[in-house]
Amino acid sequence: MTQHEFDPRVKQLLDGELTLADLPAELRAEGEEALRLLAAVDRASVSVPAVTWRVMAALERRRRRLWWLAPAVAIAAAVVLLLGRPSTPPTTLSATVVTVRFVLVAPGAHQVSVAGTFNRWDPSATPLVRSGTADTWVATIALPPGEHQYAFVVDGARWVPDPAAPAVDDGFGRRNSVLTL
Amino acid sequence: MQGETGGRSDGEIVRAVLAGDRERYAVLVERYRDRYARYAARMLGSADAAEDAVQDAFLRAYDQLAQCQDPNKFLGWFFLILRNRCFAEQRKYRSQVSLDAAAAVPTSDRSDVGTETAERRRALQKALMELTAEQREVFVLKHVEGLSYIEIAERLNTSVPSLKMRMHRAYDRLREQLRDHA
Numbered sequence: 001m002t003q004h005e006f007d008p009r010v011k012q013l014l015d016g017e018l019t020l021a022d023l024p025a026e027l028r029a030e031g032e033e034a035l036r037l038l039a040a041v042d043r044a045s046v047s048v049p050a051v052t053w054r055v056m057a058a059l060e061r062r063r064r065r066l067w068w069l070a071p072a073v074a075i076a077a078a079v080v081l082l083l084g085r086p087s088t089p090p091t092t093l094s095a096t097v098v099t100v101r102f103v104l105v106a107p108g109a110h111q112v113s114v115a116g117t118f119n120r121w122d123p124s125a126t127p128l129v130r131s132g133t134a135d136t137w138v139a140t141i142a143l144p145p146g147e148h149q150y151a152f153v154v155d156g157a158r159w160v161p162d163p164a165a166p167a168v169d170d171g172f173g174r175r176n177s178v179l180t181l
Numbered sequence: 182m183q184g185e186t187g188g189r190s191d192g193e194i195v196r197a198v199l200a201g202d203r204e205r206y207a208v209l210v211e212r213y214r215d216r217y218a219r220y221a222a223r224m225l226g227s228a229d230a231a232e233d234a235v236q237d238a239f240l241r242a243y244d245q246l247a248q249c250q251d252p253n254k255f256l257g258w259f260f261l262i263l264r265n266r267c268f269a270e271q272r273k274y275r276s277q278v279s280l281d282a283a284a285a286v287p288t289s290d291r292s293d294v295g296t297e298t299a300e301r302r303r304a305l306q307k308a309l310m311e312l313t314a315e316q317r318e319v320f321v322l323k324h325v326e327g328l329s330y331i332e333i334a335e336r337l338n339t340s341v342p343s344l345k346m347r348m349h350r351a352y353d354r355l356r357e358q359l360r361d362h363a
Contacts, residue, residue: 004353004354004356004357004360005353005356006349006352006353006356008349011348011349011352014352015323015330015345015348033356034352034356036301037305037352037355037356037359038324039301040298040301040302040304040305041302041305041324041325042223042302042305042306042325043219043325043327044219045215045218045219046215046218046219046221046222046228046231047215047218048214048215048218048228048231048232048235048236049214049215050232051210051214051218051232051235051236051239052207052210052211052214054236055206055207055210055236055239055240055243056204056206056207056210058236058240059203059206059240059243063203
């Protein structure tokens, strides 16, 4: 037994199997040292209230990602163009028009379009086409600077807002995505 | 470790979530997050790391919920997921773990705790971080969580003599560390 090792009977004290009174007199000081160690144990609770909403928000984000991904790409592209340092050759058609690429991942969809203030909310005006993987749909259109509201239309019937973009109430119980160029 | 007796049981909630009522999972998170945040904080030496570990463990548990063979024992099953997460974190950052991290466990700084007590707590938490994860775990479960050796053995699927051996080594190392820090 080295000088740092507690006597086995003191370890029993720490385990709660003996009391200080059970120890022989020569072990009392060591026993008291051991009890001081236990007295320093911090049993205070640790509260992490944010975990609940963080977990549920992560699950919700995951669920949405199954259906949609990328309109954020379109917004990023628009931002790059507005900042005047495009990573690819400029796609602006003129000084007052910005090219925006809409991308939607919609597993199982047969038809996808984007409808908004820029095409008088006509679901047939701006269809997306399949690109890359079978679930990815893309459309590239030119829009004037300003604020545009839009939504995707899946299979001609389901109106889907962009979860990655700000949204506003359309006054009829649905949410429209907002793109500001 | 059965589910709560008040309100819906763990088993009922797990079955509801598996049946598609995803929002119900929040009840389980709410019910157990703080209880295990303390374990994780003492294991990782950091309240922030504990929060991340608990969050990640709940997400992993959700992903694997169908593998929870007895939904009524969700708590014990979840604990093992969190434990694995804490041990993995320990291995990942072992070389980066700073003893100062121990001071990040916030309860030592509570205003109702005297300076001397707070200092002793910090010293012990630093010493705990010097133990192996296995030694630290048995100390935390017994002396922080208040479990008996039998309860710990059931939870970790091991034997009481094995746990005692681990704990007694931990006592000796703690004594050495605290003397060095004194």
